[in-house]
Amino acid sequence: MSNLHKRAGADRSAAALSVNPLYSGLISEGGVPRYRLPDGPMHPDAALAIIRDELMMDGNARLNLATFSTTWMEPQAKELIGECLDRNMVDREEYPQIADLEGRCVNMLTELWHDPGHGIGCSTAGSSEAAMLGGLAMKFAWRRRGHAGDRPNLVIGTNTHVCWQKFCRYWDVEARLVPIRHHGGAFDLRLDPEDVASHCDENTIGVVAVLGSTQTGAYDPVAQIAAALDRLEAERGIDVPLHVDAAGGGFVAPFLQPSLVWDFRLPRVRSINASGHKFGLVYPAVGWVVWQDAADLPDDLVLHTDVLGGPQETFTLNFSRSGAPIAAQYYNFLRLGFDGYRAVQQTCQDVARHLVAGISELGGLEPLTDGSDLPVFAVRTADDLGCTAHELSDRLRRRGWQVPAYHLPPALEEIQVLRFVIRNGFSFDTADKLLADLREVLRDVRAPGGPEPRARHPLTALTR
Numbered sequence: 001m002s003n004l005h006k007r008a009g010a011d012r013s014a015a016a017l018s019v020n021p022l023y024s025g026l027i028s029e030g031g032v033p034r035y036r037l038p039d040g041p042m043h044p045d046a047a048l049a050i051i052r053d054e055l056m057m058d059g060n061a062r063l064n065l066a067t068f069s070t071t072w073m074e075p076q077a078k079e080l081i082g083e084c085l086d087r088n089m090v091d092r093e094e095y096p097q098i099a100d101l102e103g104r105c106v107n108m109l110t111e112l113w114h115d116p117g118h119g120i121g122c123s124t125a126g127s128s129e130a131a132m133l134g135g136l137a138m139k140f141a142w143r144r145r146g147h148a149g150d151r152p153n154l155v156i157g158t159n160t161h162v163c164w165q166k167f168c169r170y171w172d173v174e175a176r177l178v179p180i181r182h183h184g185g186a187f188d189l190r191l192d193p194e195d196v197a198s199h200c201d202e203n204t205i206g207v208v209a210v211l212g213s214t215q216t217g218a219y220d221p222v223a224q225i226a227a228a229l230d231r232l233e234a235e236r237g238i239d240v241p242l243h244v245d246a247a248g249g250g251f252v253a254p255f256l257q258p259s260l261v262w263d264f265r266l267p268r269v270r271s272i273n274a275s276g277h278k279f280g281l282v283y284p285a286v287g288w289v290v291w292q293d294a295a296d297l298p299d300d301l302v303l304h305t306d307v308l309g310g311p312q313e314t315f316t317l318n319f320s321r322s323g324a325p326i327a328a329q330y331y332n333f334l335r336l337g338f339d340g341y342r343a344v345q346q347t348c349q350d351v352a353r354h355l356v357a358g359i360s361e362l363g364g365l366e367p368l369t370d371g372s373d374l375p376v377f378a379v380r381t382a383d384d385l386g387c388t389a390h391e392l393s394d395r396l397r398r399r400g401w402q403v404p405a406y407h408l409p410p411a412l413e414e415i416q417v418l419r420f421v422i423r424n425g426f427s428f429d430t431a432d433k434l435l436a437d438l439r440e441v442l443r444d445v446r447a448p449g450g451p452e453p454r455a456r457h458p459l460t461a462l463t464r
Contacts, residue, residue, distance in 0.1 A: 087323035098323035121290030127275030128163035130289035138206035158409035211249030217376025226268035250274030286325035348375035389416035
């Protein structure tokens with residue numbers, strides 16, 4: 001469903017909401033219009049009840065395996081969020097303590113990502129804004145190197161989040177897409193380092209590697225991509241910075257794969273973005289972006305203003321936003337610490353691996369990833385199942401489960417997959433209930449008179 005909404009036509013302007021008769025004493029006799037402002041106020045209890053009734057049509061967030069966003073926080077965190085909703089992050093003169101909490105979070109993240117001590121960063125409204133700020137910094141740094149008259153390009157994989165193609169379109173940067181390819185009858189779900197380097201030239205503002213694809217959960221080989229870019233500079237003199245989109249993995253890899261070198265331990269990695277409202281365990285919306293050195297953030301991108309009563313620096317795509325998510329992120333850092341985050345993420349990964357093993361035993365579904373990177377995995381339907389991934393997703397939705405079905409990106413676009421995102425709060429018991437429902441759905445699909453088997457892209461599944 002699109003997030004763009006057209007104005008309702010004149011014939012719908014008189015449409016009214018269906019209201020429970022028990023609320024009739026709390027609203028005006030004219031009813032509640034659906035597409036225009038009511039003529040007057042109503043009782044707050046009535047407004048709350050009407051909206052709650054409508055929201056019952058939404059799915060159960062805890063059974064939503066489609067979203068990466070956090071769907072549960074502790075009551076204490078929710079209380080803190082309510083207390084901080086009125087604090088405007090941009091007004092650092094009025095709310096200096098929220099600004100200080102933001103700075104502490106940035107320092108904790110830079111240490112977690114092995115910053116050598118010269119880094120700079122900020123919070124954002126989400127990881128997409130953080131990615132775009134990272135992209136803008138790369139573009140301005142490239143322009144500062146004397147390429148103002150040329151058209152810049154950004155090398156990204158077809159496995160990147162759509163926000164990177166948005167960045168390229170909105171800021172007039174050529175998107176050089178490196179496809180995920182199949183190799184020798186099987187296919188990998190990560191970027192090939194040499195393929196990445198071959199797409200770079202003097203006008204490449206940067207390369208984006210993904211630490212946790214939203215399509216499959218797989219990590220790009222960041223260290224190998226950095227090495228390929230090092231060789232490119234040594235052989236051709238082209239210095240290309242590497243940005244890591246760690247929207248998911250930035251809050252997973254440090255705890256579950258501490259020996260994996262993907263962050264500021266690699267000099268080629270100049271900036272990192274991450275999403276606090278994904279595996280950072282905060283309700284939407286908060287993101288983070290950090291540069292390895294203050295010099296990686298060009299001065300002409302940072303604006304200075306005193307409109308709020310005191311001098312301050314700002315580098316965002318918006319202006320006003322609530323400080324509540326910052327307080328919630330800091331709450332999690334204090335509440336969980338390193339060991340707490342590791343325990344939460346390990347449980348998510350254990351549940352993901354449990355689901356992968358159970359799905360493999362059901363037959364009819366082939367895992368393409370196994371949850372060993374992010375606690376996320378993708379599966380495709382087997383040749384003899386006779387049911388598309390989209391049809392299977394629809395059958396699961398009827399049982400309350402939200403499991404997205406989609407096509408893999410170009411070069412593998414004929415393959416339909418189902419993706420499962422395991423977040424905090426999705427227990428082993430819940431996973432077993434999902435497996436039981438999957439078993440019944442697959443039994444129904446295989447029943448006589450079911451759909452005919454269909455042809456499928458002739459590739460062999462690769463479980464990582």
